[in-house]
Amino acid sequence: MLPGPDHLIILPILIPFFAGALMLIYDERQRRAKLTISMISVLASLWAAVELLIRSKGSELTGNNDIGFYLLGDWAAPYGIILVIDRLSAMMLVLTGLLALPALTYASAAWARQGQHFHSMFQFLLMGLNGAFLTGDLFNLFVFFEVLLAASYGLLLHGGGQLRVRGGLHYIAINLTGSLLFLIGVSLVYGATGTLNMAQLSNLVPMLPEARRPLFHAGATIMGLAFLIKAGIWPLSFWLPTAYMAGAAPVAAIFAIMTKVGVYVIVRLSFLLFGPGAGASAGFGGEMVMLGGMATVTFGFIGVLASQGVGRMAAHLVLVSSGTVLASAGFVLSGQDPQILAASLYYMLASTLAISALFLLIEPMGREDGGIAALLALTADAYGLDEREEDRQPEVGLAIPGTLTVLGLAFFACVLVLAGLPPLAGFIGKLGILQGLLMQGEEVPRLAWIFVTLLIVSGFATLIGLVRVGIQTFWASEGDPPRVLALEIAPVMVVVGLLILMTVKADVTLRYMLDTADAVLQPSIYAEGVLGAPRAADEEAEVVIP
Secondary structure, eight states: OOGGGGGGGGGHHHHHHHHHHHHHTTTOOHHHHHHHHHHHHHHHHHHHHHHHHHHHSTTTTTTTTTEEEEEGGGTTTTSSSSEEEEEHHHHHHHHHHHHHHHHHHHHTGGGGGGGSSHHHHHHHHHHHHHHHHBBBHHHHHHHOOOOOOOEEEEEEEEOOHHHHHHHHHHHHHHHHHHHHHHHHHHHHHHHHHHHOHHHHHHHHHOOTTTTTTTHHHHHHHHHHHHHHHTTTTTTTTTTTHHHHHOHHHHHHHHHHHHHHHHHHHHHHHHHHHHHTTTTTTTTTTHHHHHHHHHHHHHHHHHHHHHHHHHHHHHHHHHHHHHHHHHHHHHHHHTTTOOOOHHHHHHHHHHHHHHHHHHHHHHHHSSSSSTTTTHHHHHHHHEEEEOHHHHHSSSOOBBBOOSSSHHHHHHHHOOOHHHTTTTTTTHHHHHHHHHHHHHHHOOOOOOOHHHHHHHHHHHHHHHHHHHHHHHHIIIISOSSSSOOHHHHHOOOOOOHHHHHHHHTTHHHHHHHHHHHHHHHHHHHHHHHHHTTTOOOOOHHHHHOOOO
């Protein structure tokens, strides 16, 4: 039997799984019980994620390599299923929990009651997300991808309406296509290497016979195309803005991390399989990731300027965030300063939190006559959105005073982070990327200058688009202040508080990101740790034998 602390690694998967399954037994009229179970599950998962993040910095769980392992069924890698925890995966687990808790709290005001099995689907989505971040082989990555996608289909359609049905059908079709590409790519990679374990692949790629390398590259390309679809890379991102703006506010808020799953997998596999030690495959796809990321940033900020509603702006800002991280990873994969990757991870954390808060602000900001409500009405009419009274008037909780002031402050904080303006975390992340690109002690590549220009222009475009909406909402409105409940604004303020905490503790957070980037750039530590993970039976035998 494995030591007690090791079982902590599987808790982020088991907790939401059992919670979601348990709530399927309850009748829809037992909403309070479902909310209680769901909230306990999210809190417990977040606790486990934070504990794993703390231990991933070096302890009895991770050892000297800052990596922890869990062998399901006590089968040694690469033959069995293995879960792996390191700095990068622990950070993504914590980010998932930090987004899930505010989104679930917001949903408890009204949205959870507008359809069946909301809480179960929410928990299964968390299970799929956490599993995707923890798994150590490609097949189980596909399994967890399908779990989170199946749950996301139901969540996107939650609440009904023509726009949600239309956006949901497009979303389902695109992701089914991506899943098919994923399977084809995985089969080609297995045919070329004979394994799907990420650690074993990292060891095999440098020694791969030249006759099999083209097949492996073809499989990696097709599989990478599936990840790029899920990450929202241009030109594969046409489905994302309509789908994300169609979802209910808490659904869109948790969806802010969905594209980051694709980004995480691309970063993980790019440096694990195509890093400097990958022989003839070193740097494979790095330039395409770099160019695709920059094209995505361009498409995203143009979409922000062209959007008339804050929902579509927020959806395009998801693309700007993903594109920035992918382009940064591409530069590092091509041999640039690792600081770029560390700063982009910090920016990803801040921008994802800010985008999630922005999605939660959309519906309260439009709950008045005039101002932004007029723009949202035009958008709803253009896309056939069915406005329903329960969408606009929540039933649970107490209204808060000073509504416009609180909403305005939260919105202003999101603007600062997403536009990359001082003093909040978005500025620190972008400044770190710029320093990594420009301060290398040698001639700066032309592509680096282009990326620098895009970062500055995208921030300026974000500022213009969001300030335009803010003026129309908070200054140009002549109607009565909207009625906003404490259950709706409290989650937003919590996220804003996290952004402020990231800014105040920027030195600590950036140090963690630098250590994370260094670990990602050393795939041998990951590979040796996974393949050398001891079985519990072997450890017990060592204790028994004198």
